[in-house]
Amino acid sequence: MTSIELRPLLRHGLLSALFCCAIALALTLAGHGPWDVQLVYSLAIGLVSWLVIDLGRMLLTGADCTGWPHGWRGLALIAVGTLAGFGVGGLVGDAYSGASQALWHHRAGPATLVITVVAGIAISFFFYSRAKAEHLQRHMAQAQHEATQARLKLLEAQLEPHMLFNTLANLRVLVGSDPARAQAMLDHLIAYLRATLSASRATLHPLADEMDRLRDYLELMAVRMGPRLAYALEVPEALHAIPVPPLLLQPLVENAIRHGLEPQVEGGRITVRACTDANQRLVLEVCDTGAGLAAGAPATSSAPGRSFGLAQVRERLSTLYGDQGTIELIAQPAGGTCARVQFPYKSTNP
Helix, strand or coil: CCHHHHHHHHHHHHHHHHHHHHHHHHHHHCCCCCHHHHHHHHHHHHHHHHHHHHHHHHHCCCECCCCCECHHHHHHHHHHHHHHHHHHHHHHHHHHHCCCCCHHHCCCHHHHHHHHHHHHHHHHHHHHHHHHHHHHHHHHHHHHHHHHHHHHHHHHHHHHHHHHHHHHHHHHHHHHHCHHHHHHHHHHHHHHHHHHHHCCCCCCEEHHHHHHHHHHHHHHHHHHHHHHEEEEEECCHHHCCCEECCCCCHHHHHHHHHHHHCCCCCCEEEEEEEEECCCCEEEEEEEECCCCCCCCCCCCCCCCCCHHHHHHHHHHHHHHHHHHCEEEEEECCCCCEEEEEEEECCCCCC
């Protein structure tokens, strides 16, 4: 029997002992005998009943998801456990009290039997109800986990074709104007898709992998934009193993290029940074020196046309981290925009 199986058994034993102590106290206060005698009778009867019922339900086949036997087997087990507790526990109590005749021959014997039956049924029902509630909680947690995974996969499935369509649209422009660069961009796209599609479909992957995919994408865009696009990835080595959602930053980089750099003739620079704060949160920033937010828009609002990427990132953060995952779009004083993502992290370092 493993430690995992022993825990509920011992927990049930402790609760049964406490229940027996309460019965012994009630009988003593009702004038049925000394405290120590009532305690021995109650503990002996209750613990024997508990052992027979709890061990029996673990050994019997056909138990349901709560760990209790189906139908009549469960009722029969409670009856056997109750009678065994009354018989064996009564003998233990008689030996301690020095009674001249067995418990079932005492004047209090019928009352003790009734108390044993009622108590056995009550505590068995309590344990069954508790096991059923725990099973339902596990089932709900599993269903919620599966729903979360399905939601994340749906969001990722929406994100990947969005990026692909944007890239193909850019490629279409180059095919007519600069076939050589279009060929180079197509080669980068094939390499990028091969790396992305062969990667694990896990909910999280290391930050270093996220940056590798981001670098591939920026190289892809650099083929089309040429010297109008400069970029830097500033990620400390100590954060490389931090788990992050796949394709989390790419929509923000797309927005920075499309709405920040492309409207400017001279283009601009994109800087991706990663750091941690004092609250054990990972902070990721995608900053550009582009056109900035629309005039008059609040510093933390989403600019027109950026809603898809921001909505995707915000929803994925909410699904994974709840209220602890946030994203804000900030206008930089010197011009340009900074998208800041924050969520709790767990270091993989020992």
